[in-house]
Amino acid sequence: MTACSDVLGTWQISMVHLEHNYKTSPTKSRLYRCNRQLSEHVKRQLQVNDIAGIPLHKSYNLVIVEAGGYENLTFVKNDCRNYINQVGRLRLGEGDAAAIQVYFSKMQAFCPSFYFSVDLDEECRLKNVFWVDNRCRQAYKEFNDVFTFDITYLTNRYEMSFASFVGINHHGQSILLGCGIIFNEDTKTFVWLFRRWLECMEDQVPAGIITDQDKAMQNAIEIVFPNTKHRWCLWHILKKLPVKFGNHSCQAYIFSAIHDAVYESQSPREFEKAWNSMIEKYELHDNDWLSGLYRERGRWVPCFLKTSFWVDMSTTRRNKGMNAFFDGYVHSKTSLKQFIEQYERAMRCKIEKEFQADVKSFSQVVPCASKYDIFRKCT
Incomplete structure (x- = not known):
């Protein structure tokens, strides 16, 4: 060159x-x-x-x-x-918010019972999204005693949390009763979400709600569901024991004493006696975490809650199972629009499993879970 x-x-x-x-x-x-x-x-x-x-x-x-x-x-x-x-x-298209609006509008045109609500901030930017399809609304009419609410599942690159309302159907399977994507985890956001959910469920209030110990959730439940029993997730509480007492010289004995008080007590009086004995024995009078749990014992200790119907639920682990169900369809980089699309496919798979359980229940005899003859004869 x-x-x-x-x-x-x-x-x-x-x-x-x-x-x-x-x-x-x-x-x-x-x-x-x-x-x-x-x-x-x-x-x-x-x-x-x-x-x-x-x-x-x-x-x-x-x-x-x-x-x-x-x-x-x-x-x-x-x-x-x-x-x-x-x-x-x-x-x-032009953006996630606009794409979601279009998608929800199409769904509503296809099925008028499809409900959705989009919350925007002062600059018309997307804050929160909530939606419930017709199948979820119909399921709640049959299984409306108790639902668990959890927000631990992050869905997308915008760091917004997936909030799920989960109940139980007649097969003991987890069923979705509504869900949302929220930006903040404060009382105002939860109030907005709960009111949207209650509105689409025709103001049919549940008998019980199970959540973790989040204070913002508790405040919102007291505002929107003042007459509903609110239970704390027992699993969330007990899993904190290693963190709270990891350095204590008697940690193994404290764990055992707490579990015995929680699971073996048949009445509030038995629980209080076992609890106070543990506090005295291991000199835990100044432990603020235990003191707070004791003040709120009516929200999480089984013997205080057995007079209410909880559909055999004491934790929000069913939400964890529901989130694991979505894990096969979405990941941490999934966009909002793609999440909605994958949500629909995931729900179709869930519906198919429920349909298979229906067929199985019609064609087979469900085995008796009890070992006592009196129950076997009744079946």
Whole structure:
């Protein structure tokens, strides 16, 4: 290559000698950007797999096998990732908030019983989203005694939390009774969410609600559900024992004493006697955490709550199971619009499992869980 510059200092190429260039290796030329491209078949395969929830690395490995090896590919893994991201952006349109509004409006047009509410801030930016499909609303009419409420599942890149209302059906399966995506976990947000839920359920108040010890939740429940029994999740409380007493010399004995007081006491009087004995024995009078639990013992100790019907629930672990159910469909980088789409697919799978349980109950005799003959004869 020959070049020269003019009086202004601008360089111009005057001659090129191509015979002196090194030849490009055929095995490497496919990796240059100018030569890389995705075929329409590969694009379609990647898009279908993404919609089905198949991770990108598995889709890429499938394409490699189908092509007969890396050497036959005209693209790299990053090209596949960029294409999927581009398709995702195209599906979202101008923004997540607008896309969700459009999606919910279509769902409502298809099924008038579909309920949704979107909460915006002063600058019209998305704050909170709540929705309930018709199946959830119909299920609550049959199974409206108790629901658990939990917000521990993060869904997307905006760090918004997934809030779920979960009940139990006649098969003992967890059923979704409504859900939302919320930005803040304060009393105001929970009041908004609970009121939207109660409104779509035609003001049919549940008999009981189970949550963790979150104070903002408790305040909101007292405002929206003043006559509903509010129970704290027993599992959330007991799992804190190693943290609260990890350095105590008698930690194993304290754990055992607390479990015995909680699970073995048949009456409030028995519990209080066992609890006070533990406090005295291990000199725990100044433990603020235990003192707070004792003041609120009516919210979490089983013997104080057995006069109410709790559908055999004492924890929010069913929400954990529901969240695990969604784990196969969404991940930490899922966008809001994609979450809604995957939610719908996940629910269809859940409905199918309930349908299978219905068929099984009609065609088989459910075994008696009790070992006593009197119950076996009744069945």
